[in-house]
Amino acid sequence: MNQIGIDETELTNARVVLADQVLHGAVAMAGGVITDIGPASHRGTDLNGDYLIPGLVELHTDHLETHYAPRPKVRWNPVAAVQAHDAQIAASGITTVFDAIRVGIDEHADMRMEELRILADAVTAGVTAGRLRAEHLIHLRCEVSAPDCLESFEAIMDHPLVRLASLMDHAPGQRQFASPDAYKIYYQGKLKMSDQALAEFIARRSFESSTYADKHRLALAELSASRGIALASHDDATRAHVEEAKRLGIRIAEFPTTFEAAEASRAAGMAILMGGPNVVRGGSHSGNVSARDLAAAGLLDILSSDYIPFSMLQSAFCLAGEVPGISLPQAINMVTKNPADAAGLSDRGEIAIGKRADLVHLRIEDGIPIVLTVWRQGRRVI
Numbered sequence: 001m002n003q004i005g006i007d008e009t010e011l012t013n014a015r016v017v018l019a020d021q022v023l024h025g026a027v028a029m030a031g032g033v034i035t036d037i038g039p040a041s042h043r044g045t046d047l048n049g050d051y052l053i054p055g056l057v058e059l060h061t062d063h064l065e066t067h068y069a070p071r072p073k074v075r076w077n078p079v080a081a082v083q084a085h086d087a088q089i090a091a092s093g094i095t096t097v098f099d100a101i102r103v104g105i106d107e108h109a110d111m112r113m114e115e116l117r118i119l120a121d122a123v124t125a126g127v128t129a130g131r132l133r134a135e136h137l138i139h140l141r142c143e144v145s146a147p148d149c150l151e152s153f154e155a156i157m158d159h160p161l162v163r164l165a166s167l168m169d170h171a172p173g174q175r176q177f178a179s180p181d182a183y184k185i186y187y188q189g190k191l192k193m194s195d196q197a198l199a200e201f202i203a204r205r206s207f208e209s210s211t212y213a214d215k216h217r218l219a220l221a222e223l224s225a226s227r228g229i230a231l232a233s234h235d236d237a238t239r240a241h242v243e244e245a246k247r248l249g250i251r252i253a254e255f256p257t258t259f260e261a262a263e264a265s266r267a268a269g270m271a272i273l274m275g276g277p278n279v280v281r282g283g284s285h286s287g288n289v290s291a292r293d294l295a296a297a298g299l300l301d302i303l304s305s306d307y308i309p310f311s312m313l314q315s316a317f318c319l320a321g322e323v324p325g326i327s328l329p330q331a332i333n334m335v336t337k338n339p340a341d342a343a344g345l346s347d348r349g350e351i352a353i354g355k356r357a358d359l360v361h362l363r364i365e366d367g368i369p370i371v372l373t374v375w376r377q378g379r380r381v382i
Helices: 063-068 078-091 113-129 149-156 180-191 195-227 239-247 259-267 276-281 291-296 311-322 328-333 337-342
Strands: 009-017 022-030 033-039 051-054 056-061 094-103 135-143 162-168 230-234 252-254 271-275 302-304 359-365 368-376
Touching (some): 009 359, 056 311, 063 078, 063 094, 063 113, 078 094, 078 368, 094 113, 094 149, 094 162, 094 368, 149 195, 162 252, 195 230, 239 259, 252 259, 259 271, 259 291, 271 276, 271 291, 276 291, 276 302, 276 311, 302 311, 302 337, 311 328, 311 359, 311 368
Parallel strands (some): 056 094, 094 135, 135 162, 230 252, 271 302
Antiparallel strands (some): 009 022, 022 033, 051 359
């Protein structure tokens, strides 16, 4: 470790998780980037042998909408919703987050198309004012079977924070809901419908999927390619799904539901993303393939928090501690370097000289990683 500079901060006596090893040492940062990595010294801030990892990069969280619409027909102030969401994200060790905003509304959704822009603008206001702890970008999760999906996408696709879009279809009998029973349990429980109302809902959603899904996928892929928006598929279940995704230029396979789809995604060169809750719970809530099983088979690249922000960090340590063959650096890469690379963010995601000083200081207590301090671009935010 070189002599510490005037404007440099050094963090020492840490278990530093690099991309390929864990080093007992120190990390220095200045000007928002990492300037040196070396042996522990007596200078700087003593981390008491705790872990120092890169800031997490989250590609898919549905969490922002739950702050804005916490109950049916309830709307929170969008600026306050973004601030609350940001605080929880940062406290979970996430320094870069792609906030997922839905595109494509069915008649039972408790959201309106114009509210997409309200949320996006609230995020932008926080970014512009410099009051957000994490760096926020926007992920458009596009329900391709919804009649208004393309119209909604076109209304927001040129927003400066939009960097990622996922193409999804939650119609019954396919993908996430290949099982009719799973579909019935989920939607009847969520929407409180009678059996007759559910049957009508299923028929309508099936019709909409067959009418709109294919043409919307193609149009959205073309619009995204022309704007440099990265594309993800969602809930692929078959080789045919993956082959279609490959033809559309998709780079990320979100939540494949079967081994078949995951293996095809790997062969197609896609980064495979699964949810942290799946890892922590030991399986999918929909009865789909286990993320742990995919990890053990070498078919998992990225972990996302999905609906629980802290699950990203928790699931990484679960994999490293409980799945044979997965080291701690490999598991941490799944929440840092790998998602950064998949999203084209080459300036972050690992502790390396010249990379952004996005860092998380944590320790393990009762088997849970406890976040103590978070820096984004060298500035302490937690």
